[in-house]
Amino acid sequence: MPSQFPTSPIGIVDTIYVKPTVRSPFRPVDAAEAVEGLGFSNDVHQDRASPRQLLLASAAAYTELNLPEHILRENLRITADTSRLHSGQLLRIGESVTLALTFQCEACGRLGPGVAGTAKNRRGMLARVVKGGTVRKHDPIFCVGTSAVTWSDNWQDRVEQVLRSVPDGFVIEFSQIARLAGIQSSYCRAFPALLKRLAPCQAQKAVPANGPGLRWAGGTRAAR
Incomplete structure (x- = not known):
């Protein structure tokens, strides 16, 4: 056999x-x-x-x-x-x-x-x-x-990849970006500077914990 x-x-x-x-x-x-x-x-x-x-x-x-x-x-x-x-x-x-x-x-x-x-x-x-x-x-x-999914070894590229996956009309909190991108939560301090270098259509989807918007958690959606 x-x-x-x-x-x-x-x-x-x-x-x-x-x-x-x-x-x-x-x-x-x-x-x-x-x-x-x-x-x-x-x-x-x-x-x-x-x-x-x-x-x-x-x-x-x-x-x-x-x-x-x-x-x-x-x-x-x-x-x-x-x-x-x-x-x-x-x-x-x-x-x-x-x-x-x-x-x-x-x-x-x-x-x-x-x-x-x-x-x-x-x-x-x-x-x-x-x-x-x-x-x-x-x-x-x-x-x-x-696999159909590949990731960069560069954490900044992975953050951008996560943001590209967020559906239109939704936002994602910094802490969840870190989780989905596989980086420590301490990296969230660097997100504001990184977001300034990204396209506005991507950057506007990232919000701090107290930011407004309908949350996307990565495959699940929760209103807030």
Whole structure:
């Protein structure tokens, strides 16, 4: 019987981590349940609207850069080189789980002193779960196609992409833009300057929390 997967995997799952709560540490597990449209079950990063549901880091980044254990805060450490992956790729893990890759994760200062400069573009690739199932250690990983949605690694481009998706007649709050674009809420302070550089038809759709207008939340609409 022919295989439903490509014959050659791009790598395997080396380690799996979940973070049950904001205050709890990441913990390694032998298997995790991926929930379609959310992320890992029992993981604080579950978010139906976010492009940052899972972070995939490369095992090679740890060895080549001599990084401390789990300093990149990934959900999956894999043997594939994540710096060679790109937005829109679909990865099949094991028998059923499918991930849509979104964008390369920025190595920010929250990782600790000196880590951002060392890791640079090697922190890993972010992804959304498009088909759920169980991910297990040593599962093979296959590239099985491409998604219709791609994201830029540049956060400003992603903000503009979110604004382009807002229907006419609706506005979106700064905090929701940050959520949909996959950036920290602290970036909202830079939005006014960014909006001045965008076309007025896009910029006028972004409002602060107390701004007027009919809200758009990203696929759902709520009046206010």
